[in-house]
Amino acid sequence: MLLLARFLIVAALIQAVAAAERPNVLFVAIDDLNDWTGFLGGHPQAKTPNMDRLARHGVNFRNAHTVAPGCSPSRNALLFGVQPFNSGLYPFYATDKIEPSVLDQYTSLPQFFKENDYRTYASGKIHHGTVWTYENDGGSREWTEHNGERLASLPPLVYEPEAGYVQGTSRKMAFCPTTSPLEHHRDYVTAQFGVEILSRDHDKPFFLAVGFHKPHLPFIAPKRFFELYQDGIEAPPIKADDLTDISWPARRNVRLADDLRYRKAGAWEDVRRAYLASISWTDWNVGLVLDALEASPYQDNTIVVLWSDHGYHLGEKRSFRKFSLWEESTRVPFIIWDARKASPEGRHSDEAVSLIDIYPTLADLAGLEKPAYVDGASLAPLLEDPAHKKTSPAITTWGRGNYAIRTRNWRYIRYFDGSEELYRHDRDPQEWENLSGDPSMAKQKRKLAAWLPAKEAPLVLSGKELHGVIDADLPDVTEFRKQWNQINAEIEPPLE
Numbered sequence: 075m076l077l078l079a080r081f082l083i084v085a086a087l088i089q090a091v092a093a094a095e096r097p098n099v100l101f102v103a104i105d106d107l108n109d110w111t112g113f114l115g116g117h118p119q120a121k122t123p124n125m126d127r128l129a130r131h132g133v134n135f136r137n138a139h140t141v142a143p144g145c146s147p148s149r150n151a152l153l154f155g156v157q158p159f160n161s162g163l164y165p166f167y168a169t170d171k172i173e174p175s176v177l178d179q180y181t182s183l184p185q186f187f188k189e190n191d192y193r194t195y196a197s198g199k200i201h202h203g204t205v206w207t208y209e210n211d212g213g214s215r216e217w218t219e220h221n222g223e224r225l226a227s228l229p230p231l232v233y234e235p236e237a238g239y240v241q242g243t244s245r246k247m248a249f250c251p252t253t254s255p256l257e258h259h260r261d262y263v264t265a266q267f268g269v270e271i272l273s274r275d276h277d278k279p280f281f282l283a284v285g286f287h288k289p290h291l292p293f294i295a296p297k298r299f300f301e302l303y304q305d306g307i308e309a310p311p312i313k314a315d316d317l318t319d320i321s322w323p324a325r326r327n328v329r330l331a332d333d334l335r336y337r338k339a340g341a342w343e344d345v346r347r348a349y350l351a352s353i354s355w356t357d358w359n360v361g362l363v364l365d366a367l368e369a370s371p372y373q374d375n376t377i378v379v380l381w382s383d384h385g386y387h388l389g390e391k392r393s394f395r396k397f398s399l400w401e402e403s404t405r406v407p408f409i410i411w412d413a414r415k416a417s418p419e420g421r422h423s424d425e426a427v428s429l430i431d432i433y434p435t436l437a438d439l440a441g442l443e444k445p446a447y448v449d450g451a452s453l454a455p456l457l458e459d460p461a462h463k464k465t466s467p468a469i470t471t472w473g474r475g476n477y478a479i480r481t482r483n484w485r486y487i488r489y490f491d492g493s494e495e496l497y498r499h500d501r502d503p504q505e506w507e508n509l510s511g512d513p514s515m516a517k518q519k520r521k522l523a524a525w526l527p528a529k530e531a532p533l534v535l536s537g538k539e540l541h542g543v544i545d546a547d548l549p550d551v552t553e554f555r556k557q558w559n560q561i562n563a564e565i566e567p568p569l570e
């Protein structure tokens with residue numbers, strides 16, 4: 075009996091020590107950042123010294139992909155740890171309007187840490203919409219008050235077809251410097267919140283989420299970040315007739331009207347400059363938080379994970395923004411730095427990984443058991459040894475029935491109607507030549523297609539918002555084809 079009691083005391087002590095030594099998590103979310111960073115090299119002029127430093131310290135996942143190329147489905151998948159084809163959360167949602175029975179099946183990542191005796195804090199954009207699971211939800215909620223941008227002095231300039239820069243009513247399409255004080259920028263306020271949390275004494279491990287809104291539209295940033303890009307801005311490689319070898323559901327993911335508008339206004343260079351300025355501004359804010367971590371007592375016991383919710387097109391495939399199953403949309407910056415372990419600088423992995431892996435990875439690194447339903451796999455073996463080979467691909471979903479399978483060297487896309495694309499990255503990094511019709515590729519295609527989801531959850535209807543896709547639930551292409559050929563008439567002959 076005495077022995078048992080002693081055993082139980084020792085076991086409880088071991089558990090308490092394990093809890094006390096649990097790592098903190100600094101969770102840095104970025105909105106709409108593609109590979110135009112120093113550490114991914116997607117644009118030769120991009121200046122991101124702070125994120126580059128983090129990438130050197132940690133493991134830089136250079137072939138990382140979003141779960142879904144839109145803010146809402148990407149974040150729902152990442153934060154609830156469930157693939158869209160398992161949850162039915164394919165398009166955008168007003169998260170607070172989703173039938174509670176749907177989300178009750180899942181434990182959001184911050185909630186998971188909270189239930190495991192962490193303090194949880196958040197500022198800025200983490201979920202797309204409201205899901206409150208943080209310590210600072212109650213009380214003053216002071217941080218949420220800063221979510222609106224107070225940019226009184228922002229010139230309301232937008233691009234309009236033919237007119238170029240005009241006075242506009244919508245600020246969403248603004249591409250210009252701001253002149254307001256730093257404190258009026260919500261990303262600065264978000265960073266300051268992170269800095270403040272890192273300066274506190276914590277009695278428990280913490281999960282601190284800081285979510286930056288930039289470089290999401292409007293592309294606005296303080297003037298000094300525009301001044302970093304005064305030279306001519308290099309255009310990404312674009313193939314003129316790139317869209318002739320893909321299907322109509324694929325073309326639906328192109329933003330042809332935006333491309334035409336910027337061509338006519340001669341505006342693409344300004345748009346790209348403003349995007350780069352917004353990236354450097356984001357990087358500067360990330361740097362404030364990283365500096366605070368490095369100056370804090372938590373530096374040696376914190377896991378930093380930095381990710382963007384999806385990539386971005388800036389004219390490639392005649393498209394703008396995200397919402398596609400191609401590399402520009404799916405590839406994301408993704409870095410994990412587990413500061414508990416001394417590691418050589420500059421480690422990276424080129425294995426295809428997915429943001430769905432974040433949940434199981436963080437649970438694993440914190441020594442916690444993930445909920446049974448959680449999709450993805452822990453990346454701990456790759457953090458231990460970045461040369462580790464992975465067998466499973468990264469899967470991206472865009473509408474029910476539309477999937478991209480990305481491996482180290484291949485991208486295979488299949489749309490709900492059976493149409494396909496196949497790209498080989500060592501020879502065609504821009505994904506220009508669709509090889510899916512090549513008979514010699516049949517075996518390769520079969521191998522990749524074996525990873526397509528075997529089952530698809532039905533679309534969740536409650537709370538559904540933007541559903542801008544042609545998929546198994548919105549399959550009709552007739553109207554879209556007509557629109558496309560109208561918009562495109564000046565540039566190309568009609569496509570069948």
Ligand SMILES: [Ca+2]
Nearest residue numbers: 105106145383
């Ligand atoms: Ca986004």
Ligand SMILES: [Ca+2]
Nearest residue numbers: 316319506507
């Ligand atoms: Ca093509």
